[in-house]
Amino acid sequence: MSHQVRIKQFEGPLELLLSLIEGRKLDITQVSLAEVADQYLERLTSERESISLSNLSEFLVIAARLILIKSKMLLPVLTFTDEEEESMEDLEIRLIEYKRFKDASETMAKMFLSGRRTYPREKFLGAPETFSPPKGLSADVLLRHYLSVLGDIPAKEAVVEEIIEEVLSLEDRIASLQESLRDRAEYGFRELIAVAENRMEVIVSFLAVLELAKQRLIIVSQGGMFGDIRIAAGAKRSEES
């Protein structure tokens, strides 16, 4: 796969998002975020394997926010809760802030290379070394301190169950959607999300639907402005069966 070339290019979702916006020479606004939403999701899917587990959930959260922003742009009649409105605005603010720090870090890197730096003087330079141990120093005291150092060494990264769970929910959703499409040719989005326990799940479902539509595993249609979104098995799946 060609995506190997891009591995490690982006450490985080904000970096990716910023590069997409800057690549199109846009300012950071809700409109430009909506414009790059698809590209972001594409990259997220194609580079899924190169994203570290501890960062993947943040990639997905940003994806969910982008989907919200995009649906708002596409369907202005949709109403959003205060919480959703806030999360959309929050992404814009965060991205602007991230950009400022990214720029600042580049300036700092240049300062490192500028050759303008200061040097400190070694403590008590030239003063004689005099044997002056602290009171109470013993082999056991050293043992205690050494054990404390060993105890502070971080254990090899433990697998973090919580993250895995969070990350798996997206992929589970895609899998179970595919599963149910085998049984029924059509499926309503509302029906699909009826069992959702919170908004995040709804968003993840929607993300899954978009993803499958992109892969042409399903066909999405909507009967009128307020109609339910209908999902049908796509051409690709039919060919396979």
Add this chain to the structure above:
Amino acid sequence: MNVNTSLSVASKIESLLFLHGEPISLERLAKALSVAADSIDEGLAMLSEKYAAPESGLALIRKGNDVELVTRPENASEVESMLVDDREETLGKATMETLAVVAYRAPVTRSSIDAIRGVNSSFSLRNLQLRGLIERRPNPLDAREYEYVPSFRLFELLGIGSSEELPEYAELSRDARLPVHESTESAPETGVKGGPSDDIA
């Protein structure tokens, strides 16, 4: 305080800074010289002024309550040749970003850094501590968490005398959305997750 005493305090501060080499706290200077804190301030101001002159080869770095005497930044290349054991600092993009957040936002917790960068910063933070570019200390608001501050070494490498000399410090050091920031700042670490990823659900 009369002028002679001020001059003499400045002279003694300079002697002690020269001897001590490493950063020293203003309290310790005041105690060593048995003078009030504002005499130390006055003495340091006098020294700063002196070091601004073109024939000076010295400079001061101030960070919080600590002060350090160092060589003049413009003389770096002449001085360099005389020193051993000074490796180039080459830092990756991610580490530089983390360093910038710590430099401008100090004291700052890991969860706040993660929130700004949108990624987990523990690896970068560890790397920066190893290189002595940042330091960590317990967060006074939450004992389970650390907060990070730049080190004197960072200021030495950047050739600056204080945080305020960082480009656009005034703008970047304060959070545009302070209420949000405050809540994330004091929030306890939520494991590796980091960042305000929970506020959507």
Add this chain to the structure above:
Amino acid sequence: MNVNTSLSVASKIESLLFLHGEPISLERLAKALSVAADSIDEGLAMLSEKYAAPESGLALIRKGNDVELVTRPENASEVESMLVDDREETLGKATMETLAVVAYRAPVTRSSIDAIRGVNSSFSLRNLQLRGLIERRPNPLDAREYEYVPSFRLFELLGIGSSEELPEYAELSRDARLPVHESTESAPETGVKGGPSDDIA
């Protein structure tokens, strides 16, 4: 020579003397700054004049062809009491931990100590050296780095003859939690036999 150049030479001389800590020859200064001998003379004269001012805490000592920057003689008592106080200070957790790592892992380089502790240990190492608890020597495997060993006096105080006699040395000196450190580190001393001792239960 014009005034600006003289000022700048004086500044550079001051920077070099500040870092050097021991007498340095005029020739070496001239070479380091790529200027003629009389420029050095001129620069030193400028510095002498500056150090004569009452607010200066520094002074020049000239002996034959050598010159050294020292603290102002009038401040001797403040300088002396700082040296004495420092030796009587209790050692903080960071310093004690560094000492323990040197004791159990000797000979050990600074970068290995840093990797084990996860933070930069330069200040602690310098402190321990000044207190005569550890010694530093060139790393035979890498000339750019020093390696650190406990001092003979420390062993004497602890009543042991070598690191191997420290409590639980055999297991702890090669604890599994210790980071595997790259190349530059010399192998830990394993006693006279050389090679790891397998027969430790």
